[in-house]
Amino acid sequence: QVQLKESGPGLVQPSQTLSLTCTVSGFSLTSNSVSWVRQPPGKGLEWMGAIWSGGSTDYNSALKSRLSISRDTSKSQVFLKMNSLQTEDTAIYFCTRHWSFDYWGQGVMVTVSS
Amino acid sequence: DVVLTQTPPTLSATIGQSVSISCRSSQSLLDGDGDTYLNWLLQRPGQSPQLLIYSVSNLASGVPNRFSGSGSETDFTLKISGVEAEDLGLYYCMQATHAPLTFGAGTKLELK
Numbered sequence: 001q002v003q004l005k006e007s008g009p010g011l012v013q014p015s016q017t018l019s020l021t022c023t024v025s026g027f028s029l030t031s032n033s034v035s036w037v038r039q040p041p042g043k044g045l046e047w048m049g050a051i052w053s054g055g056s057t058d059y060n061s062a063l064k065s066r067l068s069i070s071r072d073t074s075k076s077q078v079f080l081k082m083n084s085l086q087t088e089d090t091a092i093y094f095c096t097r098h099w100s101f102d103y104w105g106q107g108v109m110v111t112v113s114s
Numbered sequence: 115d116v117v118l119t120q121t122p123p124t125l126s127a128t129i130g131q132s133v134s135i136s137c138r139s140s141q142s143l144l145d146g147d148g149d150t151y152l153n154w155l156l157q158r159p160g161q162s163p164q165l166l167i168y169s170v171s172n173l174a175s176g177v178p179n180r181f182s183g184s185g186s187e188t189d190f191t192l193k194i195s196g197v198e199a200e201d202l203g204l205y206y207c208m209q210a211t212h213a214p215l216t217f218g219a220g221t222k223l224e225l226k
Binding site: 096099 | 174
């Protein structure tokens with residue numbers, strides 16, 4: 001059964017670094033790509049970046065300077081790190097299986113506030 | 115970046131009514147491999163997005179056949195033939211033909 005589950009801190013202070021984990025099951029990260037998508041409260045969806053099945057990454061140019069996506073295939077985990085957080089980064093963060101977009105995690109709400 | 119323009123932004127419908135949502139792209143979404151990577155998602159209140167339609171017109175697994183998608187190049191339509199209460203929520207088109215992946219702003223389907 002395919003599942004994705006995001007985890008991480010619910011509250012991050014401004015200027016700090018956000019670290020999130022997407023733990024997947026039911027499929028292999030070496031055969032599937034994973035994207036991170038975020039949604040500010042009451043707003044639409046924004047693609048942040050992806051890690052491809054081969055291990056390379058692509059990022060939204062608007063976030064590229066602050067964002068890093070990596071993975072641990074042995075643990076079936078994908079990691080997101082984003083630095084210099086501001087209040088505008090407050091959002092629900094989702095991971096999803098890229099290309100198919102058939103499975104999404106339940107999302108994790110991250111609030112940037114002091 | 116590819117801009118996807120969805121209309122209308124809000125749609126009021128009665129149960130059983132048929133409705134359509136339009137998604138227009140600023141560039142052709144026909145990929146060099148011959149596929150068109152235009153999908154439709156539904157996000158119910160408080161839930162994650164759910165895939166409804168992929169590659170313009172293919173119904174995702176488990177999705178009722180009252181949903182259908184059509185279109186080509188830059189103009190795409192999602193049709194719901196007989197709205198049911200569980201269909202209420204936010205509908206998004208998204209494209210994965212051109213990097214970066216982009217989403218439309220959404221269409222809110224509500225009960226009239």
